Amino acid sequence: MKAIVLDFETTDATEDAQATEIGIMDVIFKDGLFAKADGHGARPFKCKPDRPISFGAMAVTNIFNEDVADCESHKELCARAMPKGAAYIIGHNIDFDIRVAANAGVDVSQYKAICTLAIVRNLYPDADSHTLGAMSCMLDYEYARANIKNAHGAAADVKMCARLLYIICKQQGITSMDQLYEFSEFARIPTHFPFGKHKGVAIAELATNHDGRGYLQWVVNSIKDNEYLTTACRKALGA
Incomplete structure (x- = not known):
């Protein structure tokens, strides 16, 4: 089954958020190791939402309304870029990204979500932060030091997430996408009451x-x- 690492930059952080940029990388397990699919590096695409970008999102993503005014519609881009049918969709707090795809009209009903945020919270409960950047600093220090300045760009975040998963899968002996999905599902079950x-x-x-x-x-x-x-x-x- 197809598997991608996915990251959206968005208009805001609400449930109705729309995409302003999408980053996608096709991934596989090759010889038991998590890896990008041959010839499929992270690909960023900007798109035009139907609603204005919030000032908070502008400050984080450095994407302004003028930057996407002439881009393809977020609905058209998501329809073209997202997998059709069953697929593993991987990302940090991936439920948000899947909701953004759904907001663009994508049928997300067959997707199996793998959440790296849930995984790192389970494996490293005492970490001072579980953001993608912080966990990269903790587990992939030299790469993070060289690339953290590019964080909150969709392609950069996809690459960082994929590298993080390579390290985690190697440490945990995870050798297939099915195993990774099962571990993510286990990690999502909370041990402490959240509210x-x-x-x-x-x-x-x-x-x-x-x-x-x-x-x-x-x-x-x-x-x-x-x-x-x-x-x-x-x-x-x-x-």
């Missing part, structure tokens, strides 16, 4: 007392849009 009155408390600890178990059961019964959290709560409850 509310119990934010930061271990989910397993909540399951050791009556009130905590009641709260976990409420989560299972009431929260319908966070399958990874409800999975963690069911597991703690022994359900």
